Amino acid sequence: MHHSVTTNLSNGSAAFTVDPSLYPLDALYGAAYVFIDRCFVFLEKNAQGHVVVSLAPKKGPADQPTLEKWAGEFSNELLSCAWRHQIAANNKQALEQVTSLALAGAMGPPSLDDLSNFDFSSQPLEDPLGIAMSWEEKYKKKPKP
Amino acid sequence: MTDLISLAPKLDTSSQAFFRFRNIPNTTKTLITNYEGFYALLSKEEFERFATGTIEPNTPLHQRLSENNFLRATYDSKRAADRLWSRRQMLAQGPNLHMLVVTLRCNESCVYCHASRATMDRVDTDMSKETAEKAIDLILQSPNPNLTIEFQGGEPLVAFDVVKHAIQYANEKNKKAGKQLEFTMVTNMSLMDEEKLKFLLENRVQLCTSIDGPEHLHDLQRKLPRAPGGDGVGRKDGAHATAVKWIKRINEEWQKMGLDPTLYRVEALLTTTRDALPLWKEIVDTYVDLGCRALFLRPVDPFGWAEKTERKVEYPREEYLQFYKNVVDYMIELNAKGVQVLERYAAIFLSKFFGRDPNFLDLRSPAGAGIGALAYNYDGRVFSSDEGRMLHEMGDSSFEIGHVATSTYKELVGHPTVRSEVLASNLDGQPDCVNCTYNPYCGTQTAHNHKKFGTVFGRTRESTLCSVHKGIQDYLFERLAAEDPKVLDIFQKWTTNRPRTHFLQPTTPA
Incomplete structure (x- = not known):
């Protein structure tokens, strides 16, 4: 196992110590979440500031091969999440554009019913800076008090 | 290197x-x-x-x-x-493929059944006509001008009255919608009869079946009761002989209608099991003898019974790739002798290499789940993909996005699950894929990833889908690199798309 992730297979659970300077916390959460249907996942912080992850069986004891499988898969998932986190940040604009195109394309243009049901009073359409006001209206002389 | x-x-x-x-x-x-x-x-x-x-x-x-x-x-x-x-450009068009599971009942029992079929007495798994109508009302709201409604099961011929009603209702409603509408049916053919065939031919329904290779393999994997049993249907032929009889018959009928026999043939699909791997030559010969022009070498998927029978039907993907090469090498040999037969994966990838994307839903980025296809279950539940529906039948409803009775079209395609799947299947956001040379030609499947890894993103390097896609593309580029003019000519022919306009429903304005 990589030295930044140490594994303890005693006590019937797989325990990891993850160095947060190598793995973003978001990646750690992402990897941990993938395992919650298979086992209980506990996250703690130790004295060195490292994150201790424990994977414990939900029912009865887990055998050594199962714990080793969880440990290996967790490490792979953690690496995958960490790299995907970085890729998503790097390619954010392209990913957002393609997603918007795909969802807008699937939905099609708004219908008249959509427009009639649209809430035009919502906050983003209010105009606190007066951008939608005419020049004359915005800069007209104010009456003297 | x-x-x-x-x-x-x-x-x-x-x-x-x-x-x-x-x-x-x-x-x-x-x-x-x-x-x-x-x-x-x-x-x-x-x-x-x-x-x-x-x-x-x-x-x-x-x-x-x-x-x-x-x-x-x-x-x-x-x-x-x-x-x-x-x-x-397919991203701007909306869902084209709409799968209607008109029943889960099926009279065949397949060792790898992905659909979690129900026994013939489970009439509660038939789609009602009202549910079919509501599904079609949603389908016709897709902005895509070209729509295909695919009848699936179970075995759709079991619920043929629902199929008939759906076709008639869709055509009626389409007078106003004005879509280019097509119907296809995936059937094992065993419940086909003259009356059903007449309706299907008259209504221009494209037909597709399963052929697992030579008769002994097909009948080993697909059990069809021969004696009258619980389904009340008795026959002397097995699954293979029955399917072959109707394939030939339908091809003849289309020819009698004046349709080009090189273009209008019953399509057949292969599910590649472990027992199929050594029979690569027999499988190709079976398809050629049946007059099939295409063979789709689909590996077995981890859905339905295939999960339970994994130890019997599964295999390492290196063995699959050797099987794949054996088949395509043999097909190239046959093509050089004038026999026209192609492999679908090869045709899809080659089309992409040559700049003509065929919009195959599982090999595109983002994938087609929810934005290119929707699956409507017999009970009205709607799923972003057929694989998502299969998972639901296995007890995991992660890909359920609504119901025909309560959801609007826009609620379905704008569902948070669809959004997640679009993001997760974009190869520009996937580790490994983002740097892969095959990025422009490839795709991933969120439901498959979810089943295998517990996350819609999956882990590419560990994915059997990735090893299959990479292996096939390596092989095709190996053949292209050899620059054999005969092979290049055959590959060009495999990517020539001749539209089958007969299957378009006639449009009559309301």
């Missing part, structure tokens, strides 16, 4: 435009591809000149790289945008 690390200090970014590279196994060639999807196969010496920025102008290599947008000095933004749009 070419190693970019040794070339790195010499990389001249004023010369090369963006590229990814891969050494093609069993050749001395290096493949380069760019973001928009052009490719070039280079010898070791050519690649070194490219990577070190020492290609002389006015040479054939310079011209070849320039034509494919690999050089900054001659980079043509418009050509790049056109090529990229040819791959992405």
